[in-house]
Amino acid sequence: MVQKNARTFVTHEFPAVYDRSSRVLLLGSIPSPKSREVGFYYGHPQNRFWKVLAQVLGETVPETIPQKKAILKKHHVALWDVLESCTIVGASDTSIEDVVPNKIGELVKRSKVSRIFCTGATAHKLYQKYCAKDVGIDAERLPSTSPANCAVSLEKLVEAYRVVSSAK
Numbered sequence: 001m002v003q004k005n006a007r008t009f010v011t012h013e014f015p016a017v018y019d020r021s022s023r024v025l026l027l028g029s030i031p032s033p034k035s036r037e038v039g040f041y042y043g044h045p046q047n048r049f050w051k052v053l054a055q056v057l058g059e060t061v062p063e064t065i066p067q068k069k070a071i072l073k074k075h076h077v078a079l080w081d082v083l084e085s086c087t088i089v090g091a092s093d094t095s096i097e098d099v100v101p102n103k104i105g106e107l108v109k110r111s112k113v114s115r116i117f118c119t120g121a122t123a124h125k126l127y128q129k130y131c132a133k134d135v136g137i138d139a140e141r142l143p144s145t146s147p148a149n150c151a152v153s154l155e156k157l158v159e160a161y162r163v164v165s166s167a168k
Contacts, residue, residue: 007095011085012102014039017069018078022111024167027104027139029123030083032091032146040065041079044091046147049119052157053077056165077164078113080104082126091146093122101130108135115167120144 013036018025028041035043042049050068054061057075062068072079084102089095104127107113116139118124124141132138143152143160 007087009087016080017072022078023076025078025113025116027118028081029093030081049145052161055158056161082123104131105134117142
């Protein structure tokens with residue numbers, strides 16, 4: 001049994017979602033325990049990512065992984081995380097250590113990505129520290145859609161994420 005506050009080594013278990021026509025890249029830090037459990041990005045039921053993205057893109061909130069992938073592809077949005085692996089306590093981004101970044105530059109070269117947005121302060125900090133120089137694109141920071149960021153309303157998240165639809 002894993003202790004609740006134990007530091008755990010985590011490896012990213014599912015691939016980036018993108019294709020050659022992706023123009024915008026959204027980056028989180030590393031999948032949460034719930035996302036790893038369900039096998040896809042932003043899997044916690046209280047995370048507002050899919051609700052926000054659906055509103056911004058004028059879509060119905062997707063419920064299945066194939067629906068989520070279809071919306072991303074339709075709107076030329078790529079989705080990945082900054083980290084390939086790290087040690088972390090639960091879903092606490094502030095506890096991240098022992099960082100190994102993903103090869104984001106390779107994804108950018110295999111697509112038309114010209115804008116990168118990080119979905120929270122930690123993802124942005126990690127991108128700037130470990131990836132920005134190699135990738136050659138400055139990332140813009142968006143507020144986290146995590147339930148831990150409940151101080152930011154759904155309306156404010158939607159307003160902030162509107163840049164995603166204008167960037168594609």
